[in-house]
Amino acid sequence: EAGVAQSPRYKIIEKRQSVAFWCNPISGHATLYWYQQILGQGPKLLIQFQNNGVVDDSQLPKDRFSAERLKGVDSTLKIQPAKLEDSAVYLCASSLDRGVPYEQYFGPGTRLTVT
């Protein structure tokens, strides 16, 4: 079974530029999560999708971050314009909607550096 795929693995941009990350969840997983992990901290949920609907985006800085999950499969997270404090690892995870306790499987992450 293929795992959660993410690309790119690394990205370096200047502040005020835009960037996009892509995630392809495990086949059949209805729920998809984007987490932000700042150096020295644990991951923090940015947004959760169930199929192509948003379940929780309360921690997403909506003035600069956006995310979509068209057709309920893969997802894109965008930052525009980027700030220095957006430097972090962006992790994507997916889970089934059945089977307690909806174990989350993580991708390898994208390390973003904003200069």
Place this chain on the structure above:
Amino acid sequence: AQTVTQSQPEMSVQEAETVTLSCTYDTSESDYYLFWYKQPPSRQMILVIRQEAYKQQNATENRFSVNFQKAAKSFSLKISDSQLGDAAMYFCAYRSARKVPGTASKLTFGTGTRLQVTL
């Protein structure tokens, strides 16, 4: 809101020895799940062990076991017979067990403990 605290930024253990990583959490809920994740330098979060709050028996997975103290809100991880491959960041995480449709099932993580394994 739930919080997870890991008070040990770094720990070191000799190969073949045993080490215990600490985690405390705060919640007003009675039904929830607790997890330990391992994050090696490759950055991929790997589930090590899971504990359901309604179960009194401590979870075990091969060399990994937990000491779950629900009243004290404590959830420590014990690694026995440590191996070089155990070196990584370890994160304790909490998830609500509420089953309300459309409710977020997000994980709340602690700040992590970096485990070094020496020869």
